[in-house]
Amino acid sequence: SVKNRHDVNYCIYDEMLRDRLRRQQYVVDHIEEAVEKEYVKVYYQPVIRVKTGKICGYEALVRWEDPNIGLLLPSEFVETLEQFHLIHIVDRFVVKKVCLDYKALVDAGEPVVPVSINISRLDFELCDIFGIIENTREEYGMPINMLDIEITESALNDNVGYIKSECEKMRKKGYQIWLDDFGCGYSSLNTIAEYDFDVLKLDLIFLKSFDRNPKTGTLMSYIMEGAKGMSLQPLCEGVETEQHYEFLKKAGCERAQGFFFGKPMPMEETRAFTRNKGLEWETKN
Numbered sequence: 001s002v003k004n005r006h007d008v009n010y011c012i013y014d015e016m017l018r019d020r021l022r023r024q025q026y027v028v029d030h031i032e033e034a035v036e037k038e039y040v041k042v043y044y045q046p047v048i049r050v051k052t053g054k055i056c057g058y059e060a061l062v063r064w065e066d067p068n069i070g071l072l073l074p075s076e077f078v079e080t081l082e083q084f085h086l087i088h089i090v091d092r093f094v095v096k097k098v099c100l101d102y103k104a105l106v107d108a109g110e111p112v113v114p115v116s117i118n119i120s121r122l123d124f125e126l127c128d129i130f131g132i133i134e135n136t137r138e139e140y141g142m143p144i145n146m147l148d149i150e151i152t153e154s155a156l157n158d159n160v161g162y163i164k165s166e167c168e169k170m171r172k173k174g175y176q177i178w179l180d181d182f183g184c185g186y187s188s189l190n191t192i193a194e195y196d197f198d199v200l201k202l203d204l205i206f207l208k209s210f211d212r213n214p215k216t217g218t219l220m221s222y223i224m225e226g227a228k229g230m231s232l233q234p235l236c237e238g239v240e241t242e243q244h245y246e247f248l249k250k251a252g253c254e255r256a257q258g259f260f261f262g263k264p265m266p267m268e269e270t271r272a273f274t275r276n277k278g279l280e281w282e283t284k285n
């Protein structure tokens with residue numbers, strides 16, 4: 001029985017914690033089945049070439065549509081799967097699914113653009129992620145320049161030497177390596193001087209802050225200028241408004257991604273969306 005407000009709060013907190021633990025346990029217990037039964041899905045979000053407004057690529061983003069508990073976003077399972085050393089199950093599935101979807105488009109004579117995938121730093125320990133990417137890509141006949149690899153800065157903190165040399169090997173083969181979430185959390189400016197990346201993804205916190213602080217725009221312009229000086233293409237995440245897009249045009253940003261252009265959607269839906277909106281794909285010829 002509840003005696004005072006303190007106890008009520010305690011009960012609610014306890015209930016929330018229990019609920020969170022239950023969901024975590026569910027994720028851990030069901031991930032293999034969810035991948036097998038394809039409750040785990042790949043959504044695609046368009047990436048726009050700022051100068052032309054054409055779609056120059058997609059980012060593959062994972063979703064878990066569970067028949068028992070509904071839609072799960074990456075924020076509700078990626079970290080848990082990392083903690084339990086199960087994230088590679090998702091990431092190798094995404095690699096395969098992206099290659100399959102690509103092949104289906106080519107077979108149907110549809111225009112294609114490159115797709116970028118997110119890999120976890122733990123994939124390097126839990127499996128041979130680059131080997132898997134290379135083999136899967138070859139199996140489905142996906143060209144190297146159609147599959148880009150996004151890696152977050154935190155990946156580069158731990159096992160620096162190993163991951164760095166693996167990334168260099170991949171780039172020599174012709175893969176693009178993109179630095180994701182730049183400017184958030186662990187980021188240090190030195191990382192972009194130490195490594196060779198192809199695209200620098202400015203985290204969406206920049207545009208969030210831009211809305212209330214004009215100095216952020218100046219900072220972003222300098223970062224993007226500096227990136228281009230190092231042959232790194234700037235890409236801004238979280239473009240939600242016309243004002244954001246106008247700013248990026250002026251600042252000379254190369255690529256943009258955000259709800260303003262389109263949210264992540266299943267492959268079929270994103271193709272239909274593109275046609276309905278009269279958008280064009282940037283094809284490589």
Ligand code: C2E
Nearest residue numbers: 061062073074078094118119120238239240257258259264
């Ligand atoms: P990320 O790689 O930085 O992906 C961008 C996130 O921003 C996505 O969230 C996307 O839906 C969201 N986003 C895109 N445009 C906008 C916008 O205009 N406004 C706002 N507020 N958000 C926007 P999502 O899909 O929930 O993914 C979250 C994170 O989960 C990703 O961040 C990535 O780190 C991770 N993740 C997603 N898919 C995978 C995967 O297949 N493997 C691994 N290891 N991690 C993944």
Ligand code: MG
Nearest residue numbers: 059118150180
């Ligand atoms: Mg990403």
Ligand code: MG
Nearest residue numbers: 180181201237
């Ligand atoms: Mg990102």
Ligand code: MG
Nearest residue numbers: 181203204237
């Ligand atoms: Mg992010």
